[in-house]
Amino acid sequence: MTDPRPETAPTGTLFRNVRLLDPDLGDGLSASCDLRVSGGRIAATGTLSPAEGETVIDGRGHLLMPGLVNGHFHSSVNHMKGRLPSLPLEIFMLYESPELDDLRPTPREAYLRTMLGCIEMLRGGTTSVQDDCFFVPFPEPEIIDAVARAYLDSGMRARLALDQPEVPELDKLPFLRDLLPPDLAEPLSRPARRSAQELLALYDHLIGHWHGAGNGRIKAAVSCSAPQRVTPEYFAALDALSRTHDLPLYAHMLETRLQRVFGEDCLGGRSLVRYTQDLGLLSERMNVIHAIWVDDDDLDLLADSGCSVAHNPVSNLRLGSGIMRWRDMLDRGIPLCLGVDEAIADDAISMWGVMKTAALIHTLDTPDFDRWPTAPEILRAATTGGGRAMREPGLGTLVPGAPADLVLVDLDALPFVPLNDVARQLVHCESGTSVRLTMVQGEIVAEDGRLTRVDEAALLREAAETFAARRPAMARADKRMERFLPHYRAMYDMASARDVGLRRRLT
Template sequence: MSVLLTDVLVWAPAERSGMTGPTDVLVDGDVVAAIGPGARVAAPVDVRVVDGAGHHVVVPGLVNAHFHSPANHLKGAFRSRPLETFMLYESPADPALAPTPREAYLRTMLGALEMLRTGTTSVQDDAFLMPTPDPAVIDAVMQAYADSGIRATVALDQPELPDGDKLPFLDGADGNFAAALRAPAPAAAPELLAAYDHLVRTWHGAAGGRLSAAVSISAPQRVSPEYWGALDDLSRAHDLPVFAHMLETRTQRALSVPGTGQDRFAGRSLVRYTADLGLLNDRVNVIHAVWVDDDDLDLIAEAGAVVAHNPVSNLRLGSGVMPFRAMRDRGITIALGVDEAICDDTVNTWGVVKQTGLVHNVSGRDADDWPAPAEVLDALWEGGAAAMRRTGRIGRVAVGTQADLVLLDLHAPAFTPFNDLRGQLVYCENGGSVRMTIVAGRVVAEGGRVVSVDETALLAEARELHAARRPALERTWASVDAVLPAYDAVVRRAARTDVGMNRWTA
């Protein structure tokens, strides 16, 4: 079906006001076919007409550039902890928690529904399908994205090395902690590469190109160079993004300090280590990049890699504040991500947009260096498109681009009274003004509800399934308590270690 949006304002970043119009926008097939007076003339006779009444603005669909869908069912489940201890509860490799395909489908759908309802049309899902990425579970995740109507790029975020290869300060480890450190990763490289073969062959380019594959190393310290090289080859062959968490925490920065027990890094940061392996390139999404130094930033800029910024997650886990201005000054492309429902506690990208506009104001820098709303929105849309390797195809409202669009009501509370489009998009909007979400030309959410699937039935089924799963989750969490103090000691020791910088506010 074609859609004609009449008497609407249109996002136009080159304009001082940030928009043009009122005018008309024609969506035909999966692209924006016309903008302006000719849109009505070009519209087919069976077009659906949506009257914007002069007070609705068409903006690009939001891009959630970093996400982990397997934690969608755990919103608000845990108190805030540092990443290294938080992950013990977030993604245990307990076979008792291996999801059925239906469970994987429903928990993926939970995130898709929330994103579409609030105007996110594209997501990059770094899916950790613990304990191993079973093809039937991969299919369930992808089918949920197919059915919901969202645009999704999905990778398999699986560690390949045991915990003993990932952490500093492990001297003297004994008992349950030593056993946990020696335990092999749930899946070895051949199994993981077979899972990627299934993902790429079955789903890359599916749903008319709306679904695609990416590859994920999880993090440099979690995989061998050989496995990483194989994924890089796959990425190069199909032009896939590479997801790599780097220097998210002070503990990860401590890996580069001589004498902390991980000699393979030879005093190098994880960014320098990656560059020395020849694996830092423009396909890489450097995720978080909080504890980076000037050398790291120069390497990222030279490679043309994209940084995926997750400010809400970084606050929830106490990771620190990313050096936003230092990145922008080097021309590094920044994208924005929710990270996951368990450490953002929602899957609403608007919260990330607002936090990006706020948290860097406590950097101690001159106020002229604080992020301007235009820069935040550039990261949301142009940065998000670059992260997905879709520059010029999404993140814009222009003839010939993908029709991934959101219709916002300027008579909603966030824009009443109307003062400045950019400022109110960044500081005021929370998804409450979204009246329609269109992905690839299809209306998928309207009037505050997702219309591409039976949202009510899916949510009811998810509630019932998770209630039944809860006892198994609690048994696993109780078993983690035994090793928590030892992992916590590693984090506390890293906190006391001089790493040559500070990314905390105090």
């Protein structure tokens, strides 16, 4: 791999007089100490003296914590915040990502929309992201390059995958084939716009050009989108890529009741988790995304596989998908990470909102308050859980040798005055406004609310103008998709009426 932009390691940094986040301590804080960063990694903690040429940052009155990891994300709709009302996933996707040529972005548009997410994340202390990026109408090398370049330029740590279904639309959903009139069924019966071999060639491009760029900050991942959206052969080929290069493999599973019904009607009564296991593809490299409509057998399979589960509570609420089984997963030792999912299904790209929602929504799961999430559990999912899912050893920790992806938080800011319990206040009180500095791989990439590597103001102006000009095309796309709405609604209503033996919603 030839690095598109070779980077030199940043000079060393010494944080002095900081408090370190330690969720396992009574109040979540270490005593005041120093932390040294060298070669992009944490070198030491304790009482340290400045070394020659080292940048010294006085962190008195501040908390130094691991950067947050956005464990699941789709950057492709960063420019669509607030565009759609809350809708069920299968109807939401009609308008979110129709495979229309009118919506094909230019490389510059792909760069700008990705950079919007980088700006929002880095400002608020999210240092790493797993981007399960989808491409409308299909992936192209220059668009892949634009997305990766934005992450490289911003200074973020990122895993990038190509979330592209490979079977016709009618093969992914139950009931729809019988509900659609012939004129509407025909376009949804066509093969996907890119074949498995073409998609694998695009992975060769992604891995060959970008895997390991930015001194290892930018890496590839692979994605089947969801098991029912690809053939078993392509799914197996993705797993082989994952195994060969040690890449995370992203797979949405059982996000909705309708997906549970799909397994009953289209997979011989097997859930998507069981189907994946039967294919021999459930592994510790896999990120299972959402996993809401799972039964006990599914949970046992997930636990035995060693996979991570990416929990996206705000998106799950926005789309009415249901409540994931948080405590049941932790009881089985299933590793959890947290994700925003996407800007259009969260309307912010904030891990702080995700953490608070995750801490609150599961109080509705059981009256046994001993089983409700704790603040330390939430913080671990947002840091070390994300690092594990990304397959980045040490990421999300403050141990020597770990990547120096760090966030400096002002403990004199309002969310922490008075300071009672730092873990609870981080989860329940903080919104990102107290973040004073964000460091990735030993480099300060955001400080005092602004990114250091890019002209943020100019990018925001350009993005505002560019995507305002895109609104007529998006409105035309909405109009074209309206003709499918009654039939998708009928499909959704049929699935909603089905008793699947699980209750993951209030009704």
